[in-house]
Amino acid sequence: MRFLFITHGIETNLFQGPHWLPLGFAYIGTLLKKHGHEVEVFDRYAAIDRLGQDAEKINQAMLNAIKTFAPDVVGLSTVSPMIHDAVYCAKIIRDVFDGTMLAGGHHATALPRLTLEKIPELDGVGIGEGEESLLAFAQGKKPDEIKGLHWRKNSGKESFGRVEQLDLLPFPDFSLFDTAFYTRRTSSIIRGFHLSTLSMLTSRGCSQRCSFCTESLTYGGGVRFHSIDYIMEMVKRALKQYPHVEGIYFHDNDFMFDPARVENICRRFIETGLAKRFVWAIQARADRLKPDLLRLMRKAGCIKMEIGVEAALQKNLDSVRKGTTVDTNEKALRLCRDAGISVHAYLLTKTQNESLADLDFTLKWLKKNRPDTFSLHPLLRHPGSVLYKETGNRFFETQNWTRESVLRFYNEDIFSKVTPQERKNWALSRYNPFYKRHHRIIRYKVNPIRKWPQMLYEALARRLKKLFAK
Numbered sequence: 001m002r003f004l005f006i007t008h009g010i011e012t013n014l015f016q017g018p019h020w021l022p023l024g025f026a027y028i029g030t031l032l033k034k035h036g037h038e039v040e041v042f043d044r045y046a047a048i049d050r051l052g053q054d055a056e057k058i059n060q061a062m063l064n065a066i067k068t069f070a071p072d073v074v075g076l077s078t079v080s081p082m083i084h085d086a087v088y089c090a091k092i093i094r095d096v097f098d099g100t101m102l103a104g105g106h107h108a109t110a111l112p113r114l115t116l117e118k119i120p121e122l123d124g125v126g127i128g129e130g131e132e133s134l135l136a137f138a139q140g141k142k143p144d145e146i147k148g149l150h151w152r153k154n155s156g157k158e159s160f161g162r163v164e165q166l167d168l169l170p171f172p173d174f175s176l177f178d179t180a181f182y183t184r185r186t187s188s189i190i191r192g193f194h195l196s197t198l199s200m201l202t203s204r205g206c207s208q209r210c211s212f213c214t215e216s217l218t219y220g221g222g223v224r225f226h227s228i229d230y231i232m233e234m235v236k237r238a239l240k241q242y243p244h245v246e247g248i249y250f251h252d253n254d255f256m257f258d259p260a261r262v263e264n265i266c267r268r269f270i271e272t273g274l275a276k277r278f279v280w281a282i283q284a285r286a287d288r289l290k291p292d293l294l295r296l297m298r299k300a301g302c303i304k305m306e307i308g309v310e311a312a313l314q315k316n317l318d319s320v321r322k323g324t325t326v327d328t329n330e331k332a333l334r335l336c337r338d339a340g341i342s343v344h345a346y347l348l349t350k351t352q353n354e355s356l357a358d359l360d361f362t363l364k365w366l367k368k369n370r371p372d373t374f375s376l377h378p379l380l381r382h383p384g385s386v387l388y389k390e391t392g393n394r395f396f397e398t399q400n401w402t403r404e405s406v407l408r409f410y411n412e413d414i415f416s417k418v419t420p421q422e423r424k425n426w427a428l429s430r431y432n433p434f435y436k437r438h439h440r441i442i443r444y445k446v447n448p449i450r451k452w453p454q455m456l457y458e459a460l461a462r463r464l465k466k467l468f469a470k
């Protein structure tokens, strides 16, 4: 069978250059290829790099790819804030394609039946992880009996696709993507460090259920692991195939979930000499960090840890059910600094009862605790999350999935007490200047002088691009 996968869309005006590679289709595509099926990916994100910030051109290129490749199945990935793009893609694809069209990913998983209802061009949706479901479909299993696929015609109960034994998956074949684009040096993947990188997973799932997050819905509660041998071989092969790659971002939701496993990984990186070949970054919860292990991780090449700090105030941590404390977060930053590991702190804004004083407190907290890099993200209500259930007003159930209405829903600030004008003023006068200065200094501090000319050139090119876009 021939499969064409289409990555979830992008607001073209938000394009920021190379980012994390879409691993979902890397895994699904590689498994299908291993079983003799033909796979191509039309990557709407990477297409912007080739075709510019012109949605019309990208859509045309996508339709041309469908006509040329003539797939049996088109698979779309979905995330809720961009669901309008999937709605649009399905419509225009249907005009030129009469094979099977499916959608999967976080949004389809959270709202499978509704996704079928709102996107009439779809034949079915994938729920949870799609590898085994799509392989079963390609191998001719009766559609109604495939776990993780829900068909329009099927009125039965939905089931989740879940890869129980991760090691049965072949190593992801990155060549399905524009690797020249994804491995281009940038400071935005292992944040601050100007490196050529690849993304990988060593585990899937999360044991927590923070109120804003849908990870434990899509990948199931609890964590499944690849074996250490699998991880070593995956890393070794990728570095051999892409000799210019300098770093790996491990995308696991909670890399540090099992400290003994992390210790084993580190020891193997050191013993095999891989620790000298590449550097790596992870995402971890603040409450999992121990000084000895962090020192070992640094020795094994870990240079960056991304932590969901979320808030500088305990009331906000509690309101999103993070299950951590301000103290734990502050200690985590100190421990990483002592071990020589750079930290990225993710923080939330537009939270419950947020006031201007809270925003100032957050800024003060950043200045005091000095994470090496940080970013502030609005608290979003994704379907499938506890937050959506409690405060989403059944938006997706009751409203049209047009760009305007989806953007309006996501831009709504129903929690905080800060007015849009106050927020703008605060950002312009207080947050942005500090953010810019801090990140500029960090970039030049952590990167060797030989990389500075390229970094300067890129910063200039970005500025010029922005100017032209205006």
Ligand code: B12
Pocket: 007, 008, 009, 010, 011, 014, 019, 020, 021, 022, 023, 024, 025, 027, 028, 045, 074, 075, 076, 077, 078, 079, 080, 081, 082, 102, 103, 104, 105, 106, 107, 125, 126, 127, 128, 129, 130, 131, 133, 134, 213, 214, 215, 218, 251, 253, 382, 383, 384
């Ligand atoms: C890397 C990443 C990106 C990358 C690449 C995205 C991509 N195409 O994969 C970039 C930076 C481009 C990106 C962008 C965005 N992202 Co993003 N991203 C991620 C991240 C961190 C990892 C994705 C990943 O590789 N997962 C691992 C692989 C194995 O899983 P997967 O991609 O989900 O795919 C599996 C299943 O979902 C399923 N599946 C997926 N597609 C399909 C299709 C079919 C047909 C089938 C059957 C199955 C199937 O099978 C796959 C294999 O098991 C996730 C968090 C996460 N853990 O998923 C957030 C996440 C997916 N992103 C999210 C969001 C919100 C966005 C943005 C909208 C952010 C924004 N506000 O701009 C944008 C969207 C595009 C835009 N406007 O720019 C949310 C989605 C929330 C939701 N419930 O909808 C997530 C979950 C983060 C979060 N916790 O909030 N993202």
Ligand code: SF4
Pocket: 206, 207, 208, 209, 210, 213, 214, 215, 216, 253, 254, 285, 308
């Ligand atoms: S935010 Fe992080 S810790 Fe919380 S549920 Fe999501 S992945 Fe797990």
